Amino acid sequence: MYKYFTVTLCVCIYCLVFQNIAHGQCYKNVKPTTESEKMMYRMRGNRCEGFYESKISSGSLKIVSVTIGAFRFKNDSKEELYLSPILKDRMVRIRALAIPLNTYYRMDAEIEPKSSLRWPVGDVLYHSKLTDKQIGVYGFIFDNDQIQYVPLKVSSTFSYKHDRKDRDIYICLRPYEDVKNVQWCISKKSKDNFCSSKWTNLKKKIYYEGKRILCKVSSSTVKGPFCLRIKAKSIKNNERLSFEANISY
Numbered sequence: 001m002y003k004y005f006t007v008t009l010c011v012c013i014y015c016l017v018f019q020n021i022a023h024g025q026c027y028k029n030v031k032p033t034t035e036s037e038k039m040m041y042r043m044r045g046n047r048c049e050g051f052y053e054s055k056i057s058s059g060s061l062k063i064v065s066v067t068i069g070a071f072r073f074k075n076d077s078k079e080e081l082y083l084s085p086i087l088k089d090r091m092v093r094i095r096a097l098a099i100p101l102n103t104y105y106r107m108d109a110e111i112e113p114k115s116s117l118r119w120p121v122g123d124v125l126y127h128s129k130l131t132d133k134q135i136g137v138y139g140f141i142f143d144n145d146q147i148q149y150v151p152l153k154v155s156s157t158f159s160y161k162h163d164r165k166d167r168d169i170y171i172c173l174r175p176y177e178d179v180k181n182v183q184w185c186i187s188k189k190s191k192d193n194f195c196s197s198k199w200t201n202l203k204k205k206i207y208y209e210g211k212r213i214l215c216k217v218s219s220s221t222v223k224g225p226f227c228l229r230i231k232a233k234s235i236k237n238n239e240r241l242s243f244e245a246n247i248s249y
Helices: 002-023
Strands: 047-051 061-068 080-085 092-098 105-111 117-120 135-143 146-150 152-156 169-175 179-188 213-217 226-234 240-247
Touching: 061 146, 061 240, 080 092, 080 105, 080 135, 105 117, 105 135, 135 152, 169 226, 169 240, 179 213, 213 226
Parallel strands: 061 135, 061 152, 146 240
Antiparallel strands: 047 105, 061 169, 080 117, 080 152, 092 105, 092 135, 135 146, 169 213, 179 226, 226 240
16 A cells, blocks of 8 residues: 555656656746647647737737748648757757747747758648648747847658758748838958948848848858848838847857
């Protein structure tokens, strides 16, 4: 009787600890949608994924994807993605977000050093019919309380669709309002975090709210951490908008 009680107690303690660790990947400030229990933002094994209730968005530009090579997948129930951060010596947090307006999808996870994350498309993305052009994914860490974006290598079950020779860095941003005259630049990260270099004009004249802005950085032009800076003009009031981010590479 005593041995049975001891084993039962240990199992219960283990379950509680495991649940706490797993729940730690879900963010308490993200309120799951109540419309569909199957699709709601919740713990799904190694990650927290699903749809959540909307909040009023703030800001002008937001990074939604940072990958090595173009982010592609097949929206198939048997498709599985494998995410590997370019940083191998520390834990990296992972986040995926929907890009279109009024689409409140999110995935959160953590990848331990020298590990990768298995991400089944069939759990949520397949049922929601979200495509690889409608979501983005990136890794991030905190260095001296500042966020550093970490590029991810993405492979999949249908990997024949991917260009394995593509080593460029694809950085996608989502505008929270219609913008024009979008320019971007990169430079080596300096001690004072000042980011300056030659500006590159994007081809499109206008980027509408909820449509991705893509900056493709050649891997041959960067060695080590670098700074990305974006500037644009608001179509609504012609106000100058800017965004700056540090990328670990």
